[in-house]
């Protein structure tokens with residue numbers, strides 16, 4: 512009888528759980544999670560009796576991994592499309608819908624912007640020059656703004672691209688890597704093609720870019736944890752890793768009941784870069800220093816419930832929410848009108864209007880050094896200015912995500928290659944998670960699945 516390989520997955524976020532799911536039936540899996548619950552950045556709580564996502568609230572549907580996983584673990588019927596609505600930017604004193612066809616804020620057709628007020632006349636004129644500018648191949652990785660400002664002008668970067676990237680990465684185009692944060696655009700840049708024409712010619716994906724889960728995306732990790740058959744130990748913080756004499760790994764963890772020692776043939780590190788760096792220090796010095804150098808942005812999500820019958824003079828807002836460019840000087844970086852965006856959330860409490868506002872981009876940690884009630888007031892003030900007097904919330908919650916989003920800064924791909932090279936020298940050890948090849952849920956799921964396959968491949972376990 513051949514016994515199954517044992518694998519310890521450290522980190523019970525969606526990346527680690529996806530790895531555990533991929534290993535089901537092919538390994539004995541234990542997931543160690545420091546928090547009292549699995550899910551990491553996918554967490555659904557309740558506000559005024561209604562389920563609300565406190566972290567991620569939608570699954571990217573342009574790539575299949577997250578939606579496929581949700582379907583595989585029995586959540587297919589719970590997948591929901593958001594109400595159709597354009598991406599809206601609060602800029603130049605008004606809420607201004609973005610015309611369809613943009614790619615992360617880069618418009619493929621400048622004429623579609625005319626009349627939207629998103630750009631000044633000068634900004635629009637500068638954008639219209641793009642097709643006639645010389646385009647030589649960009650062979651090095653550069654900051655997104657370095658490339659884009661030259662092509663489409665600084666104003667278009669500031670007012671169209673920054674708010675989108677602020678929403679996804681909580682990062683700035685002055686630091687984020689073109690190659691890692693906008694790989695499709697980096698491809699166009701690398702080929703030396705004029706940008707707008709290349710974007711204009713790209714096939715447009717059909718259907719919604721994102722999907723939600725009725726009852727909250729926090730249901731996804733719970734369903735994966737249930738379906739993967741792994742032993743899951745929450746409240747278990749891994750402190751150190753050691754090699755065993757037999758070539759496996761020993762894991763030292765701290766729990767409320769005291770220290771815990773576990774051994775396994777293989778370990779998958781599915782924790783944020785700073786946590787992976789600490790654990791890899793004694794074993795992979797190059798990976799340790801590269802992982803330590805990945806910056807993180809901290810953010811806070813302010814979720815509020817308003818009684819519809821007590822809405823302020825401005826009434827309740829329409830649309831799905833808005834994004835805010837830093838150049839406009841407001842504190843809130845995005846707002847999502849949950850009761851408009853998600854039918855399930857409106858149906859759950861027809862008498863309430865739920866919304867959430869996000870505060871904090873990379874480098875704005877000081878904004879979060881305030882008590883919760885100040886953050887709620889700040890968010891309300893910005894909302895009142897953006898959409899009118901909507902009244903006072905009947906309930907509010909602040910969820911802080913300290914070092915919540917990794918920043919793919921210039922050179923990220925090279926950093927990643929060094930990490931992968933160093934880790935490849937450690938048999939039975941793999942890394943996965945948001946720090947590597949995409950921060951979105953689908954990309955995280957993909958890294959978890961791939962890490963699990965590498966563990967099995969390196970052990971010679973057939974697929």
Ligand SMILES: Cc1cc2nc3c(=O)[nH]c(=O)nc-3n(C[C@H](O)[C@H](O)[C@H](O)COP(=O)(O)OP(=O)(O)OC[C@H]3O[C@@H](n4cnc5c(N)ncnc54)[C@H](O)[C@@H]3O)c2cc1C
Nearest residue numbers: 522524525526545551552567568569749915944945951952
């Ligand atoms: C506010 C916010 C909103 C977001 N919105 C969206 C969205 O709408 N759509 C989208 O696609 N993406 C979104 N994202 C990004 C996405 O949610 C995350 O990138 C993704 O969930 C990260 O998953 P992960 O498993 O890699 O990491 P995490 O979720 O960080 O999980 C890692 C886990 O490891 C545990 N851990 C850490 N150290 C240890 C240790 N030493 N021992 C044991 N356990 C440990 C942590 O407690 C955590 O549970 C959002 C992120 C944030 C912060």
